[in-house]
Structures are given as structure tokens and as C-alpha cells.
Amino acid sequence: MISISKLLCNLDAEGDGLRYDAASESSKPQIADEKQRKPVVVWNATRRCNLYCSHCYAAAETTPATGEFTTAEAKRFLDELADYGAPVILFSGGEPLVRSDLVELVAHAADRGLRPVLSSNGTLLTPEKATALRDAGLEYAGISVDGLPERNDRFRGHDGAFDAAVSGIEHCLDAGLKTGLRYTITEANAADLEGVVDLLVDVGVDRFCFYHLDYGGRGGEIIDADLSPSAKREAVSRLCDLTLDYHDRGEEIETLLVGNYADAAFLVEYALETFGEERARAVYEYLERNGGDPTGERIADVDYQGNVHPNQFWQGYSLGNVRDRPFGDIWEDESNPLLSALRNRESHLTGRCSRCQYQSICRGGSPLRAATTSGDPFAPDPQCYLTDEEVDGANPVVGDVAD
Secondary structure: OEEHHHHHHOOOOOOHHHHHOOHHHOOOOOOOOOOOOOOEEEEEOOOEOOOOOOOOOOOOEOOOOOOOOOHHHHHHHHHHHHHHOOOEEEEEOOOHHHOOOHHHHHHHHHHOOOEEEEEEOOOOOOHHHHHHHHHHOOOEEEEEOOOOHHHHHHHHOOOOHHHHHHHHHHHHHHOOOOEEEEEEEOOOOHHHHHHHHHHHHHHOOOEEEEEEOOOOHHHHHOHHHOOOHHHHHHHHHHHHHHHHHHHHOOOOOEEEEEOOOHHHHHHHHHHHHHHOHHHHHHHHHHHHHHOOOOEOOOEEEEOOOOEEEOOOOOOOOOOEEOOOOOHHHHHOOOOOHHHHHHHOHHHOOOHHHHOOOOHHHHOOOOHHHHHHHHOOOOOOOOOOOOOHHHHHOOOHHHHHHHO
16 A cells, blocks of 8 residues: 555554554554564455445355355464464455354454454445444454445446445444545546545545556456556546645545555655655655565455465465465465565566666556466556656656665
């Protein structure tokens, strides 16, 4: 995740230590005191979902799937993650709220010292469920809304999904749960970006995570719906402008970009043009600490059957199964050629990524998008929107920091 609000507006957040090794600089209670050394783990607790979204990376279905963890298996898995030292467990799906034992599992994770957070479509979040999750120790609920009502409902395959999700957000906020928006930007909904933010700020949401489309699951079937690189750049620029506008009005909204590390380079360029070299240099330094695309390093995924993946979108490649070996043993096993290469990707990058001046804060962007479109995970990300001048140039900020 790349925090626009941190980098451009100096807004403190609870993830500053985890992302930027900047806990001591922040006034907010921190998830971790130092940059993570173990991965945040996304767990697709179920493949079942009450909706059928066109971009679902997990290819979730409305009917139950075989092979899901029992409650006892799930608790053993959470114990393994706690013993390994994973800082965060993200309960995802499908829709995790279709599991009748979700509250029990959240409580177990919290009792073991894992930070439990939730990714949900929000439509099943009643006041009672939101309160129960809060009491169980849930720290954060990320609710997916992908446009204003008509576009969101078409995207999610269900009339009324938008209104139900907003109700779920309101129930979480009423229960005192930190709650944020998850929004995947595509050609179909990019025009709604400002409207969704404005509407949900009025509801009380102050955290917005904007995801680029990654080409996993059903997302790989709608590549043509992705924004062009130039349109993607324009959307990110609009989000930066929107963030600054809200902060100028005294609204401390937290905005984050997820899934395309060309955004890191763009933010340096944006800061240089908007604020000058001093701020741009600070932005670059934070992003160097962040370390670029986290696939295979700072993010991991375990699906509903126990298969471990390099990130949550790359469901088609398994590193092993936690029913056969503990998660930590799988994640530390660099005899896997892909895992080893991802952790040493600078020597594998090709094309303009191999010479890009922003390589240290991007690291080639999405290896899944590259693999899907070219067959090579270390080829240039097809959704890199940097100009040739930005790739090959000599930004004085980058040179100063490197020196």
C-alpha cells in the first residue's frame, strides 16, 4: 500500500511503522514499531459469496465449495501464523461473513496476538454482527464499493448491493469499528471516483483504499475493462488532487493506492511538481523504506483449501499447502524458484524495468499482470504509465538520495 495522505499531506496513520519504519514519527498508535519482517497474510476463509463480482480475484461462487477449513483446522492455522510472527491476518473470501464461525475465529486470532482485519462486501453486516466482531477484537473492516449505485450493482451482479454495503459501513461505524472503503478502479467506474469519496465522507468514512485491477481470477477475464495506462495516470492524479483538496479543507482522510507501484514513481514526480525538491525527496525516502511491490515478501495469501500463494491475486500458483507443512516452513523455503526470484527480482527484471531510475521503489510493478500478458513475471508491468523520460531520466531527487 502507498499512502497518498502520508506522503503528500504528512498525515499520521497507524501503519506508518509497518510500511515506512516511521513509528517514532507518528502520533497515532502503531500496528508495529518497525517495518514488517514477516508478511501480512490474506486468508480466503471461504470461496462462497452472496454476490458474483465481475472482477473477483478468488473467482468466488454463490454455492459452497469443498475443502474449506473446519473451525478446528482454522484455529490451528491461526496458531501457526501467530507462532511464525505474522503481524496481520486479513479475513477475506469469497465473503467471510458467510462463515458461521467468523466471530469465533476473529476472537481466536486476537487472543493469539494477530491483528485481525476484515475484507467484506458489507452487505451481510448487521448491527449485531458488527458489534460482535468489534467485541471479538476485529481492528478494521474494509468494505468494497466499486462505484455509485448503478455501476456498483452492475459490477457486483446484484441490485441493491450499493445500498446494502453503505448500510454495512454505517453499522460498523456505529459499533466503533475503524472502517474503510475498498474500490477497484476500472474503465467502468473511474468516473465515479470523486462521487464515491464525497458520499462516503458524508457517511463518516475517512479511509479509502484504491486498488488497481490485477489479473487474477475473474479479473483476468476482464483485462479489456482495465484503464489504459494514460487513463490510469489521470485517475491517480485526480485522487492526489482530491486528497489535497480534502486536507486543505481540514478533512483528515487517509487515501491509499494498492497494486501498481508505478504509483510510487508518480508520487515522487507529483510531489516534485507540486511542492518542490525537499518534499519530493522526503516522499522518495519513505518509498525506499517501503520497498516496492511486496509480492512474495511482505504479502502472502492462503486460500480456502490451504494453498499458499505469492499474493492474494495470484491464486493460480501454489507454493505449498498448510495442511501438509506449516505456513512458515513454506514461506521460508526459497528452493521454490519463483519465490526465490521474486525476492531477488532486480536481477530478473527485463525491458525498461531493468534500467528504470525508480526501480528501488517499484521493483517492476505487478509480476502477475506481467505473467498474464507476456508469460514472464519479470517483464514490464503492462499497466506502468511512466513516460520514457521518467524511466530513463535523472530526477535530481533520486540522485540525491542514492548518493
